[in-house]
Amino acid sequence: MEGIINVLKPTGMTSSDVVVWIRKTLKLKKVGHTGTLDPGVAGVLPICVGKGTRLAEYITEQGKAYISEVTFGVTTDTQDSYGKVIREISPRLKRKDLERILPGFIGKVSQVPPMYSAVRKEGKHLYEYARQGISIDRPSREVSIYRLNLKEWFEEEYPKAILEIECSKGTYIRTLCHDMGQVLGCGAHMSYLLRVRSGPFKIQDSWTLEEIGEAVRTGNDSFLLPLTAGLDLPRVFLAEARAKAFRHGLPTKKAQVLIHSAEKNSLPEAGSYVGTSSFVQVMEGEELIGIGVWREDSLYPHKVFA
Incomplete structure (x- = not known):
């Protein structure tokens, strides 16, 4: 299976x-x-x-997509509802106040991973240090927020907002909620999260x-x-002889790689790839036989399925 x-x-x-x-x-x-x-x-x-x-x-x-509830006026040590409350105020916050700052969180943003996270530092998870009461310096990370939409607003003693979020891998939604509270000056935490899409x-x-x-x-x-x-990678196709060569770890010249017309527009010229965009799905007919990578003018096996 x-x-x-x-x-x-x-x-x-x-x-x-x-x-x-x-x-x-x-x-x-x-x-x-x-x-x-x-x-x-x-x-x-x-x-x-x-x-x-x-x-x-x-x-x-x-990329990922989430629906998140943010509660303003309550700050926790884990940045979510499962942590210890470390600050609590009743903010005079309006919907327009949140709408005003949301554009500043769209695009490339810098985040410091929370202490209660699985990020490793010197061989240990950050949450292991946090449970011992130890705070570790963490370098900030750049992540991308593609869409940030205010869906609902509830004006209560501790106002709540429902947000729709599309973001890159590695984005901490609870840190995003916490940072919004910091910008607004009242504090906030992520009180609920549902992931609605992964890739x-x-x-x-x-x-x-x-x-x-x-x-x-x-x-x-x-x-x-x-x-x-689950693969959001361009597809290329190999004829039987080149598929056999691919399975044996041999490269194939670009001229011998078949690209269906539907894929051509999304596939740059060989040799022009940067980073992970160089990877492609390699197909023999309808069968995925592996992951290939472009190097100069040839397709090389990266992962081969027996």
């Missing part, structure tokens, strides 16, 4: 808990997730099984663990998506 499962992770479970559950339910050894969701966060968590585990890094790199995987197409369990009991594997379902 191999492919990708679009799981709707429930609150209360870690991403690793979901992996263990899938491994046990499907009786498989090779199972992995594509990016950690905190235990208190629900939403889309793509799970890779079999050969799919070798594609996890590419799926993790893709191409959407919440409306996701499967709960109960649904997966029932499907397995009835011999239904429609929850298992093909390997290509």
Whole structure:
């Protein structure tokens, strides 16, 4: 069994808990997730099984979308509702005040990872230091916020806002909420978070663990998506002889690589790639045979599927 499962992770479970559950339910050894969701966060968590585990890094790199509730006037040490309250005031905050600052959080923004996070420092997770009462200097990171939309506003003693957010990998939504509170001068924390999209995987197409369990009991594997379902990479195609060469680790000249017309517009010239954009899905007919990388005028194997 191999492919990708679009799981709707429930609150209360870690991403690793979901992996263990899938491994046990499907009786498989090779199972992995594509990016950690905190235990208190629900939403889309793509799970890779079999050969799919070798594609996890590419799926993790893709953008995310969230719906978040922010509570203003209450600051916590974890920047979410599970932490200790360290400051509490009743702000005179209006919807227009939040609308005024939102544009400043769109585009490339700098974030300092929270102490209660899985980021590593000198071999230990930051949350391990935090639990010991130790604060560590953390370098800021640049992330991208593609869309930030104020969906609802609730004017209460501690005002709340519902935000729709599209962002890059590595964005801390609770830090985004905390930083908004700092700019407004009243403090804030993320009081709820739901991930509604991870790469191409959407919440409306996701499967709960109960649904997966029932499907397995009835011999239904429609929850298992093909390997290509989660890859937002251009596709190239190799004829039989060059596909065989690719599987044996040999490069193929650009002139021998087939690019369907639908893909041509999204595929730069060989040699013009920078960073991860150099990677492509390599197909033989309808079968994904690996991940290739352009170097100068040739396509080289990067990952090959037996």
